[in-house]
Amino acid sequence: MTDKTRRQGRIIGVGLGPGAIDLLSVRADRLLRDATHIAYFRKQGAAGRARTLVAPIIDETAPEEYAMEYPVTTEIPLSDPRYNQLLSEFYDSCTGHIASLSNAGHDVIILCEGDPFFYGSFMHLFTRLQADYPVEVVPGITGMSAAWTATGLPMTWGDDVMTVLMGTMDITKMRDALAIADAVVIMKIGRHFKKIAGLLEETGLASRAYIVCYAAMADETIYRLSDYSEDRLPYFSIIVIHGQGRRP
Amino acid sequence: MTDKTRRQGRIIGVGLGPGAIDLLSVRADRLLRDATHIAYFRKQGAAGRARTLVAPIIDETAPEEYAMEYPVTTEIPLSDPRYNQLLSEFYDSCTGHIASLSNAGHDVIILCEGDPFFYGSFMHLFTRLQADYPVEVVPGITGMSAAWTATGLPMTWGDDVMTVLMGTMDITKMRDALAIADAVVIMKIGRHFKKIAGLLEETGLASRAYIVCYAAMADETIYRLSDYSEDRLPYFSIIVIHGQGRRP
Incomplete structure (x- = not known):
């Protein structure tokens, strides 16, 4: 029998920012130091980037932990209905566990890289x-803010249109979007790098493009696109093309 | 005679985030608590939003302050060359003062609302x-992150294209950009509100649009666009249209 008089615990999706411990917000820092239950996504067999990032804060306070391990989907194409079904069952299962913690009166902090509502896995829990x-x-501070900060060049001026694109998207749509944008961010690049680099060459944007890997992290590295010779980028890489708008 | 042996002070543009004191990053919070010299922009006759935001932190430590007051430009149209010249002279003058502080060995913290490289006045000092x-x-955390967080709805999913537009921009270009975007942020709206609302109606986006005024601040207010009946928006208002992409 559920105890209906018990207060449900709060469930808080906390943006951790781009990957430096002192780029957490003061609010996030306090919530983590006081946390009794935390949850986070990670790949199977990995420590998890979010969990690793907050280690300096939570290792002292030792909250209860719930690691949500993504199912392995590499052999199922995105277009296969089984892909969505597998992920949907995974998010349902995570949601069930977090709900049970809340029902037991526990506050649960869900660690979210970057900003929780900006392309975040947390959103699948949130809607459920x-x-x-x-x-x-x-x-939280987005990874893209850390990326353009790392380039040492301002991103958007005056009336610049800034567009954020995913490397996984349709290439024709990407071409159309690039034609209108003044400033561009491209994320989730990975194995799509060559295709995207070719499109930036074709559209005349390549000479203005920077690659930022692991922005704000210890292994942060910045390249001009023209200087990068590998066939793919590490997962935490962002392409940045700065706007050129009005500047008195 | 300049003392060339003296170390130049650091000049640090610090993103303050959207307007809540505990949404400063831990790094920003520490820099401000240790600050001996701060500088900030403000309108003539106003206390200044950035300065007001950090009052709880710096009033104890009482750093030296340099208020950079924008020249009054309301009577000069944007297209008039005198507009750019007046602003350029203003930024030159601010730069000169901050440079002199650095030459005297002082570290100077420049307060920046939101993220310094994202449509920020600081960028004009930075380039100089x-x-x-x-x-x-x-x-820092951008005002737009706080705005979509305030709506209580995730912003971007899967391969969604997100586009950031300025209310001051050319309306034809805005129409073209809206045609490609899945998720949209519109800032600097003010007196352009009616024109933009009309365009969102025309393009079928109005029913999905939210208005967020003073996101993350004490007077935060959220409206559906269809419920907003005034002719203009306060300066700190953002229109948010959420993406509808893949969600397992």
Whole structure:
């Protein structure tokens, strides 16, 4: 029998920012130091980037931990219905566990790289929980902010249009979007790198493009696109093309 | 005679985030608590939003302050060459003062609302200083992150294209950009509100649009676009249209 008089615990998606411990917000830092239960996504067999990032804060306070390990989907194409079904079951299962913690009165902090509502896995939990549970979100510094900061050049001026694109998207749509944008961010590049580099060459943007790997992290590296000779980029890589708008 | 042996002070553009004191990063918070010299932009006759935001931190430590007051430009149209000249002289003058502080060995923290390299006035100082002075930048949570967080709906999913537009931009270009975007942010709206609302109606986006005023601040207010009946928006208002991409 469920104890209906017990207060549901808060569920808080906390943006951790781009990957430096002191780029957490003060609010995120406090929530983590006081946390009794944390949850985070990670690849099977990995420590998890989010968990590793916050180690300096939580290792002292030793909260209860719930690691949500992504199912292995590399052999199922994105277009296969089984892909969506597998992920959907995974998010349902994670949601069930977090809901049970909340029902038991525990506050649960969900670690979110970057900003929780900006292309984040947390959003799949959020949409499943929000109707029945007290879910809150703490915004964070995005990886793209850290990437353009790392280039040492301002990103957007005056009336510049800035467009954010995924390397996994349709290449024709990407070409159309590039034609209108003044400033461009491309994320989730990985094995799509050669295709994207070719498109940037074709559209005359390649000479202005920077590659930032592991922005704000210890292994941060910045290249001009024209100086990068590998066939693919590490997962945490962002292409940045700065705007050129009005500047008095 | 300049003392060439003296170390130049660091000049640090510090992102303050969207407007809540605990949404500063831990790094920004520490830099401000240790600051001996701060500089910030403000309108003539106003306390300044950036300065007001950090009052709880710096009022104890009482650093030296340099308020950079924008010249009044309301009577000069953007297209008039005098507009650019007036602003350029203003930024030159601010740069000169900050450079003199650095030459005297002082570290100077420049307060930047949001993220310094994202449509920020700081960028005009940065480009004038970077060749000759040690200038650093601390990224911040953008106002747009706080705005979509305030709506309580995730912003971008899967391969969604997100586009950031300025209300001050050419309306034809805005129409073209809206045609390609899945998720949209519109900033600097003010007196352009009616024109933009009309365009969102025309393009079928109005029913999905939210208005967020003063995101993350004490007077944060959220409207559906269809429920907003005034002719203009306050300056700190952002229109948010959420993406609808893949979600297992």
